[in-house]
Amino acid sequence: MxxxxxxxxxxxxxxxxxxxxxxxxxxxxxxxxxxxxxxxxxxxxxxxxxxxxxxxxxxxxxxxxxxxxxxxxxxxxxxxxxxxxxxxxxxxxxxxxxxxxxxxxxxxxxxxxxxxxxxxxxxxxxxxxxxxxxxxxxxxxxxxxxxxxxxxxxxxxxxxxxxxxxxxxxxxxxxxxxxxxxxxxxxxxxxxxxxxxxxxxxxxxxxxxxxxxxxxxxxxxxxxxxxxxxxxxxxxxxxxxxxxxxxxxxxxxxxxYFEISKKAVVQAKRIAAVCKEAGCTFFADSPTNQQFPVFPDAALEKLKEKYVYSYWARVDETHSAIRLCTSWATKDENVEALCSDIRAIMADSAK
Amino acid sequence: MxxxxxxxxxxxxxxxxxxxxxxxxxxxxxxxxxxxxxxxxxxxxxxxxxxxxxxxxxxxxxxxxxxxxxxxxxxxxxxxxxxxxxxxxxxxxxxxxxxxxxxxxxxxxxxxxxxxxxxxxxxxxxxxxxxxxxxxxxxxxxxxxxxxxxxxxxxxxxxxxxxxxxxxxxxxxxxxxxxxxxxxxxxxxxxxxxxxxxxxxxxxxxxxxxxxxxxxxxxxxxxxxxxxxxxxxxxxxxxxxxxxxxxxxxxxxxxxYFEISKKAVVQAKRIAAVCKEAGCTFFADSPTNQQFPVFPDAALEKLKEKYVYSYWARVDETHSAIRLCTSWATKDENVEALCSDIRAIMADSAK
Amino acid sequence: MxxxxxxxxxxxxxxxxxxxxxxxxxxxxxxxxxxxxxxxxxxxxxxxxxxxxxxxxxxxxxxxxxxxxxxxxxxxxxxxxxxxxxxxxxxxxxxxxxxxxxxxxxxxxxxxxxxxxxxxxxxxxxxxxxxxxxxxxxxxxxxxxxxxxxxxxxxxxxxxxxxxxxxxxxxxxxxxxxxxxxxxxxxxxxxxxxxxxxxxxxxxxxxxxxxxxxxxxxxxxxxxxxxxxxxxxxxxxxxxxxxxxxxxxxxxxxxxYFEISKKAVVQAKRIAAVCKEAGCTFFADSPTNQQFPVFPDAALEKLKEKYVYSYWARVDETHSAIRLCTSWATKDENVEALCSDIRAIMADSAK
Amino acid sequence: MxxxxxxxxxxxxxxxxxxxxxxxxxxxxxxxxxxxxxxxxxxxxxxxxxxxxxxxxxxxxxxxxxxxxxxxxxxxxxxxxxxxxxxxxxxxxxxxxxxxxxxxxxxxxxxxxxxxxxxxxxxxxxxxxxxxxxxxxxxxxxxxxxxxxxxxxxxxxxxxxxxxxxxxxxxxxxxxxxxxxxxxxxxxxxxxxxxxxxxxxxxxxxxxxxxxxxxxxxxxxxxxxxxxxxxxxxxxxxxxxxxxxxxxxxxxxxxxYFEISKKAVVQAKRIAAVCKEAGCTFFADSPTNQQFPVFPDAALEKLKEKYVYSYWARVDETHSAIRLCTSWATKDENVEALCSDIRAIMADSAK
Structure with a gap:
């Protein structure tokens, strides 16, 4: 995971x-x-x-x-x-x-x-x-x-x-x-x-x-x-x-302190951008290392096979907001994997 | 007062x-x-x-x-x-x-x-x-x-x-x-x-x-x-x-305990009834000794020449809710005076 | 009592x-x-x-x-x-x-x-x-x-x-x-x-x-x-x-406030003087309305038939200190009665 | 130090x-x-x-x-x-x-x-x-x-x-x-x-x-x-x-946990034994890693040129108790140095 x-x-x-x-x-x-x-x-x-x-x-x-x-x-x-x-x-x-x-x-x-x-x-x-x-x-x-x-x-x-x-x-x-x-x-x-x-x-x-x-x-x-x-x-x-x-x-x-923070923010923004492209809305706008995209519940079921996220709030009957965080320790390859999986899952979900 | x-x-x-x-x-x-x-x-x-x-x-x-x-x-x-x-x-x-x-x-x-x-x-x-x-x-x-x-x-x-x-x-x-x-x-x-x-x-x-x-x-x-x-x-x-x-x-x-309470409730309801007849709405419905009528602010100005009430909340630009309480000690003659003054003030205010 | x-x-x-x-x-x-x-x-x-x-x-x-x-x-x-x-x-x-x-x-x-x-x-x-x-x-x-x-x-x-x-x-x-x-x-x-x-x-x-x-x-x-x-x-x-x-x-x-206090202090001092004459020592010196005489336990047994006192502390195997208080409400006749009974009980106890 | x-x-x-x-x-x-x-x-x-x-x-x-x-x-x-x-x-x-x-x-x-x-x-x-x-x-x-x-x-x-x-x-x-x-x-x-x-x-x-x-x-x-x-x-x-x-x-x-603790206790007892031989009394008996020897104040002045100890309590006008602790980290060579210096300082102090 x-x-x-x-x-x-x-x-x-x-x-x-x-x-x-x-x-x-x-x-x-x-x-x-x-x-x-x-x-x-x-x-x-x-x-x-x-x-x-x-x-x-x-x-x-x-x-x-x-x-x-x-x-x-x-x-x-x-x-x-x-x-x-x-x-x-x-x-x-x-x-x-x-x-x-x-x-x-x-x-x-x-x-x-x-x-x-x-x-x-x-x-x-x-x-x-x-x-x-x-x-x-x-x-x-x-x-x-x-x-x-x-x-x-x-x-x-x-x-x-x-x-x-x-x-x-x-x-x-x-x-x-x-x-x-x-x-x-x-x-x-x-x-x-x-x-x-x-x-x-x-x-x-x-x-x-x-x-x-x-x-x-x-x-x-x-x-x-x-x-x-x-x-x-x-x-x-x-x-x-x-x-x-x-x-x-x-x-x-x-x-x-600032170097490692900055990198995490860049990573978080990359994830947010991918979520947006993939059709997610956002529970709250965040320019920092925490992102709060809204996903169809079915998409979340798939996402959690490989990733641990924080469940944030129910948005409607079929959608929920989650929290995705990066940190000083987040690996680029994990960001890449996440982005690519979000794209795939959302594409699937749109079918 | x-x-x-x-x-x-x-x-x-x-x-x-x-x-x-x-x-x-x-x-x-x-x-x-x-x-x-x-x-x-x-x-x-x-x-x-x-x-x-x-x-x-x-x-x-x-x-x-x-x-x-x-x-x-x-x-x-x-x-x-x-x-x-x-x-x-x-x-x-x-x-x-x-x-x-x-x-x-x-x-x-x-x-x-x-x-x-x-x-x-x-x-x-x-x-x-x-x-x-x-x-x-x-x-x-x-x-x-x-x-x-x-x-x-x-x-x-x-x-x-x-x-x-x-x-x-x-x-x-x-x-x-x-x-x-x-x-x-x-x-x-x-x-x-x-x-x-x-x-x-x-x-x-x-x-x-x-x-x-x-x-x-x-x-x-x-x-x-x-x-x-x-x-x-x-x-x-x-x-x-x-x-x-x-x-x-x-x-x-x-x-x-119950006798004195009951009398106060009767008095409060009498006041409420008069307020209602006189055209007041109510901030909250109360079947007890506290009543929360809404008055035009101008009417309150007059009311306070003779009576002390609790200001409760602003309702709109020209109206406020007040609290009027009775108690075991409330005198019937004071209730009568209040009722009669409310009628007069509200009649005036409607002009 | x-x-x-x-x-x-x-x-x-x-x-x-x-x-x-x-x-x-x-x-x-x-x-x-x-x-x-x-x-x-x-x-x-x-x-x-x-x-x-x-x-x-x-x-x-x-x-x-x-x-x-x-x-x-x-x-x-x-x-x-x-x-x-x-x-x-x-x-x-x-x-x-x-x-x-x-x-x-x-x-x-x-x-x-x-x-x-x-x-x-x-x-x-x-x-x-x-x-x-x-x-x-x-x-x-x-x-x-x-x-x-x-x-x-x-x-x-x-x-x-x-x-x-x-x-x-x-x-x-x-x-x-x-x-x-x-x-x-x-x-x-x-x-x-x-x-x-x-x-x-x-x-x-x-x-x-x-x-x-x-x-x-x-x-x-x-x-x-x-x-x-x-x-x-x-x-x-x-x-x-x-x-x-x-x-x-x-x-x-x-x-x-001062008149009634003063009277109580006078009464307390009268009780203390009688205790002292009768042979009591004191747990603590007090120039105020509380007195802490030490009595033989046997004397206390008798005292409590008629008076309520506060048990204060054990002094030795056969003696205890008690607290006797006067107040603005203490009646002179009760002080007299107490004094006279203390004298009698202590006299008895000395036999 | x-x-x-x-x-x-x-x-x-x-x-x-x-x-x-x-x-x-x-x-x-x-x-x-x-x-x-x-x-x-x-x-x-x-x-x-x-x-x-x-x-x-x-x-x-x-x-x-x-x-x-x-x-x-x-x-x-x-x-x-x-x-x-x-x-x-x-x-x-x-x-x-x-x-x-x-x-x-x-x-x-x-x-x-x-x-x-x-x-x-x-x-x-x-x-x-x-x-x-x-x-x-x-x-x-x-x-x-x-x-x-x-x-x-x-x-x-x-x-x-x-x-x-x-x-x-x-x-x-x-x-x-x-x-x-x-x-x-x-x-x-x-x-x-x-x-x-x-x-x-x-x-x-x-x-x-x-x-x-x-x-x-x-x-x-x-x-x-x-x-x-x-x-x-x-x-x-x-x-x-x-x-x-x-x-x-x-x-x-x-x-x-127990191995490292045991070693520290052995070291502390060694220090205590040396203090005792050197003429110290003890503020409290301790069979554990803290020892509380009593030293002449003059001796403490010398001791503190090289060692940090905790001042514990004044014992009399010229003596004080200190605390000496060992721990899992205490080095044997430091224990040796301390023991040897205590012996020397106390010998000096006895002159």
Whole structure:
């Protein structure tokens, strides 16, 4: 079977593995205070073009989301999120387990919310006679790219940043797949922009070349103090913290993070183009490494003889949307095989 | 000003006050273990026709909701609720503060959810490949009457009970305004039915004649143990617990709870009838003590010179829905005055 | 039976009851925003001699403690408390339920902790190499009087205030029995001192004349914003909020709160003097309304034929400490009876 | 510098690294449901001699502790633990963050608590008149070996198991350093014993050869359901779950876990013997890989020119206890160097 179901089906980029082997018997202190972590932090600061940011390494995305949100909010405050946002749907209530409501907003098909929606939610809250009986919106959570592959433009991010500033809200960007967003041809946002436009974001490693790991970047000085206590309390402080340093150090050496992301996006777009030619519509437009083509159910039956995909949603009685992902590890020959099989299956299906 | 904005604008029924005075200097032990509380519990058991139920007195509704839900659910489980449900909107995140997600379902205009919706939510969860990444629905929260004045019929409750039984869900009924529901002419549900069809519910006192207080009735033996610890932990264990016992003892003597509720419903229906005659439409149908007529904004300007109402929702550019409540304390002469003023204002407005 | 076991065995001071009767059918808005609550807040501000304090009314002590602490601390922070502190022992884990550790310090027999202990705990934390792996002390919780009847002198409070200022800690004073402390002849602290020396404290009503209710006074501007959301979230926002306003308005009219407290302290001291003369030692010294005499077990057997007391602790194989409380409601004739019976029983026991 | 400060200063056992390299580009499904995890689980079941146990892989110890405890306890229940227990001291309040109090019991110098203490705590609770106002003890947390290197004998574990059974408590064993305990010559406990005598325990990987990872073994059928939801909610579900499977599969192949542990214990005992000969006393007796010798402060000044150790505690004005750890990675030549330097430094210090 060939896996296109998600972007975490393999281990890590060979250069990371090599570095793990090279450093394996080196002795360091624990918990991310070693020199390798320091070096990785410095490289991320350089890539961001900002010396004043705090960089912390956590193991996974759910952990990063809950830790960041719980470190910022007071108990009566909640996080605005797209209905389809990862924190609202796929984290088994991790944010609620820290005591906070996720305030869901309707999302576009590609998983985005707008500055106007945020402002409306904020305004509705402060103007409600019962405002003290309601959860106070205090943080905006978005993902870039979104769970449905969508991208925020620089203009959209700037609008979100501006409304957050006006309304006293924090902007937090989940970058679990950040590489695949920043290297999309449709993207006009840089790492530096993320620093300047958000209060905190993270650079996903798990889905972009690492075994695991997310680099949380805190730009707002208000939320920097004591963050390491929160990492520890939420179970995210790795004893052998250098493992995270090693991985991000490699990823941020010689532009590796972006190189491998870019290739995956090219592959995903090739698959999307073939799907389109073959007559598929799309559940959501995605300029990134996740694609959401709609297939006749009969075609899916054939596809799954050889490929693993993620079932996404029923579209009508005879059609379903699936998710096909590429990643830093996707082999060109597998992309070719998939494209050719999609063509054949769809041609067949059209008969 | 005459208040019709809610059902907690006065103190308590004079008979309760009288009893508070009579017992004031009597000495009892604390925390609800005194003989007056025992007597009140016995009367509630009798009214329910069930000897095997546990009855606990809590101070308020938000407290009762959070305490009950947190006592039942494990951390990964959530409560299904109407989007308009009190726990989802008007408790400042009290349920989330205990760690649990409220899983909101679209509601009817009068605030109800159906057995079919519950079953669909449950089924979607267990059939989702990512089910372990999602909050597990484990409890159904409904209010009777709802926040929008709606009533569940016995058939609807039975259907909810049945789906909960089939799916292993708990059914919890918020009865903050229970008296006004059970005494509505449209109602076909009894206290005994609530015992037989739910796992836990409460009989609201705060809005139905008491100074404060909600009587939580636990029928499911599984959730009975240790409930008093939860009351204490959530801040609901009154030192002078007898105050709750006194109030419920009076309310459940000589059918007082139901007598006073019934009168308020009659008054509310009279107001509704006058609104209708005067040309108002309604935001939601309500056979209980809350009414949601829609008025021209200009008419509301006049109405508020003399009356306090709750602004409910904007309906269109020139019309708004308001809430008008009666209660055990509403005076007939105030109802008459309101009716006559509504007629006059609407007649004026039609010119 | 005559109850000396605690200070919440009766209802409320007759003047409060009278006022509840007088205002019963008056209509007000809810949730503590009515004019009676405003008046009560003004009187408390006047009694404190500070115009700049926020006053909030909550229903009970456990609720007040958890609400205040959770509103102040970030998730990684804990509350330093005497081992015997109410939050550490007798609140069913209410503080932990909001996510915070209670950091217990050894207490004096009369239930106090010192500035030196607080400083040592703070210093140990910041100097520990693993500080980020430990709960950060951020708030000091004391009760005045303590659970064991002890009083902090103005010098002791000032020392605690100073160490808190130096170390960036908040000082929170639980005043569930505040009246009985402030009116003790041994006391040299005023309401104004509490304002000036703490960040937040509360004036207990439940045990000092009210049916229920604690008036939380916030003096530190940092912790004032949004406190009402926290009250609501923790289940402490009474719908008929005026009930709290009424009670505190009466208590803070014509010095009633202090008059009734003072009388109870005199009675308690009379009982203590008799115990001492009769040969009892004391579990802890208390200059307030709670007394902790040690009796032979045989004497207690006789005492309990007529009186209800609280069993406090076993002292040796044949002796136990008990708690005897007076309150605003304690009748002089009952004090006389108790004193005379203690004399007789102890005389008998000495034979 | 040579590190003896802890047992997580290197990466992982070379065989694990080799296996990571071999499997790196293999495609698997995520979240621990792959075939490698299944194989590892099977090997652990075999090593335990029990087919009926559930095995789950989590990333780290703090995470495992909080996840297990929160999955078992209801909100009003707490965990009995040695005062020195990891959950009580070194997890930044992770257990409290899930809402539960850690009920600390005085520990022996080597970090243990006894069945008698547990029974006394349980009995005191149920016999306290205010029991519902106190946190209910429901789980006993011990670590094996303890944080201070101590071991529970089979007799001690059996006594704990028996008291837990009698009192309805759960027994949870933190095995972060389990290998170093089970392979100590003083140990008489087996993996099978742990299964039979506890409700849940874990086999530590992070400190015993793995890059990271703890294998949680659930033996009590009551606490098995839905555990994966809890892992996800607490941020412990690794996307590339196979990484945990790979590591435990290697560790439980050809007895590797025990072989490497045993060697480290031998090394630690050699260091301890040299310390003793050289005149050191010990802060706590430890038959495992952690040793706690007491040195003159002057000697420590010299020692730290070449070695990194953990400062443990001040013993008197001129002496301090330190922790010296060995691990699967400790080189014999480093042990030799340390032993020889300790001898020299102590000889010098005696002059």
């Amino acid at each position: 060939i896996y296109f179901n998600c972007d975490y089906t393999e281990g890590c980029h060979p250069k990371i593995l090599e570095r793990l082997c090279d450093t394996n018997l080196m002795q360091t202190i624990g918990y991310g205070e070693d020199e390798i972590c320091d070096a990785a932090r410095a490289k991320i600061r350089a890539a961001c073009g900002r010396d004043d940011i705090d960089v912390h390494f956590l193991v996974g995305g759910t952990q990063a989301n809950a830790t960041v949100i719980a470190s910022i909010l007071r108990p009566h405050q909640g996080a605005l999120s797209a209905e389809t946002g990862h924190i609202n749907v796929h984290e088994s209530g991790a944010v609620e387990a820290t005591g906070h409501k996720v305030l869901a907003l309707p999302a576009t098909p590609d998983g985005k919310i707008s500055a106007a929606q945020v402002e409306a939610a904020y305004t509705a809250h402060v103007n409600d006679a019962s405002f003290e009986h309601m959860v106070q919106p205090k943080l905006v959570y978005i993902s870039l790219p979104t769970e449905n592959g969508g991208l925020y433009s620089k203009a959209e991010l700037t609008a979100l940043h501006d409304v957050c500033t006006r309304c006293g809200l924090y902007l937090f960007i989940d970058g679990a797949r950040l590489g695949y967003g920043l290297t999309s041809p449709e993207n006009d946002v840089t790492l530096r922009d993320l620093c300047d436009l958000s209060d905190v974001f993270y650079i996903g490693g798990t889905k972009v070349g690492a075994l695991f790991g997310e680099a949380v970047v805190i730009t707002n000085p208000e939320i920097k103090p004591d963050f390491r206590y929160h990492i520890k309390q939420r179970g995210g402080m790795l004893a052998k913290g250098r493992l995270l340093g090693i991985q991000f150090d490699v990823l941020f050496t010689d532009n590796l | 005459i208040y019709f904005n809610c059902d907690y604008t006065e103190g308590c029924h004079p008979k309760i006050l009288e009893r508070l005075c009579d017992t004031n200097l009597m000495q009892t032990i604390g925390y609800g273990e005194d003989e007056i509380c025992d007597a009140a519990r016995a009367k509630i058991r009798a009214a329910c026709g069930r000897d095997d139920i546990d009855v606990h007195f809590l101070v308020g509704g938000t407290q009762a909701n959070a305490t009950v839900i947190a006592s039942i659910l494990r951390p990964h489980q959530g409560a299904l609720s109407a989007e308009t449900g009190h726990i989802n909107v008007h408790e400042s995140g009290a349920v989330e503060a205990t760690g649990h997600k409220v899983l909101a379902l679209p509601a009817t205009p009068d605030g109800k959810i159906s057995a079919a919706q519950v079953e669909a939510a449950y089924t979607a969860h267990v059939n989702d490949a990512s089910f372990e990444h999602m909050v597990q629905p484990k409890l159904v929260y409904i209010s009777l009457p709802t926040e929008n004045g709606g009533l569940y019929s016995k058939a609807e409750l039975t259907a909810l009970h049945d789906v909960c039984t089939r799916c292993g869900l708990y059914l919890f009924i918020d009865g903050a305004r229970l008296g006004y529901g059970l005494t509505s002419p449209e109602n076909d549900v009894t206290l005994r039915d609530l015992c037989d069809l739910s796992d836990v519910f409460y009989i609201g006192g705060t809005k139905v004649g008491a100074l404060f207080g909600e009587a939580v009735v636990i029928t499911n033996p599984e959730i009975k143990p240790d409930f008093r610890y939860h009351i204490k932990q959530r801040g609901g264990m009154l030192a002078k617990g007898r105050l709750l016992g006194i109030q419920f003892d009076v309310l459940f003597t000589d059918n007082l | 005559i109850y000396f076991n605690c200070d919440y065995t009766e209802g409320c001071h007759p003047k409060i009851l009278e006022r509840l009767c007088d205002t019963n059918l008056m209509q007000t808005i809810g949730y503590g925003e009515d004019e009676i609550c405003d008046a009560a807040r003004a009187k408390i501000r006047a009694a404190c001699g500070r115009d700049d304090i926020d006053v909030h009314f909550l229903v009970g002590g456990t609720q007040a403690n958890a609400t205040v602490i959770a509103s102040i601390l970030r998730p990684h922070q804990g509350a330093l408390s005497a081992e015997t502190g109410h939050i550490n022992v007798h609140e069913s884990g209410a503080v932990e339920a909001t996510g915070h550790k209670v950091l217990a310090l050894p207490a004096t027999p009369d239930g106090k902790i010192s500035a030196a202990q607080v400083e040592a705990a703070y210093t140990a934390h910041v100097n520990d190499a693993s500080f980020e792996h430990m709960v950060q002390p951020k708030l000091v919780y004391i009760s005045l009087p303590t659970e064991n009847g002890g009083l902090y002198s103005k010098a002791e409070l000032t020392a605690l205030h100073d160490v808190c200022t130096r170390c960036g800690l908040y000082l929170f004073i639980d005043g569930a029995r505040l009246g009985y402390g402030l009116t003790s002849p041994e006391n040299d602290v005023t309401l104004r001192d509490l304002c000036d020396l703490s960040d937040v404290f509360y004036i207990g009503g439940t045990k000092v004349g009210a049916l229920f209710g604690e008036a939380v006074v916030i003096t530190n501007p940092e912790i004032k914003p949004d406190f009402r959301y926290h009250i609501k979230q923790r289940g402490g926002m009474l719908a008929k909020g005026r009930l709290l306003g009424i009670q505190f308005d009466v208590l803070f009219t014509d010095n009633l | 040579i590190y003896f400060n802890c047992d997580y200063t290197e990466g992982c056992h070379p065989k694990i690294l080799e296996r990571l390299c071999d499997t790196n580009l293999m495609q698997t499904i995520g979240y621990g449901e792959d075939e490698i995890c299944d194989a590892a689980r099977a090997k652990i079941r075999a090593a335990c001699g029990r087919d009926d146990i559930d095995v789950h892989f989590l990333v780290g110890g703090t995470q495992a502790n909080a996840t297990v405890i929160a999955s078992i306890l209801r909100p009003h229940q707490g965990a009995l633990s040695a005062e020195t227990g990891h959950i009580n001291v070194h997890e930044s309040g992770a257990v409290e963050a899930t809402g539960h109090k850690v009920l600390a019991l005085p520990a022996t110098p080597d970090g243990k608590i006894s069945a008698a203490q547990v029974e006394a705590a349980y009995t005191a609770h149920v016999n306290d008149a205010s029991f519902e106002h106190m946190v209910q003890p429901k789980l006993v947390y011990i670590s094996l070996p303890t944080e201070n290197g101590g071991l529970y004998s089979k007799a001690e574990l059996t006594a704990l198991h028996d008291v837990c059974t009698r009192c309805g408590l759960y027994l949870f064993i933190d095995g972060a350093r389990l290998g170093y305990g089970l392979t100590s010559p003083e140990n008489d406990v087996t993996l099978r014993d742990l299964c039979d005598l506890s409700d849940v325990f874990y086999i530590g990987g992070t400190k015993v050869g793995a890059l990271f990872g703890e294998a949680v073994v659930i033996t009590n059928p009551e606490i098995k359901p839905d555990f994966r939801y809890h892992i996800k909610q607490r941020g412990g579900m690794l996307a590339k779950g196979r990484l945990l499977g790979i590591q435990f599969d290697v560790l439980f192949t050809d007895n590797l």
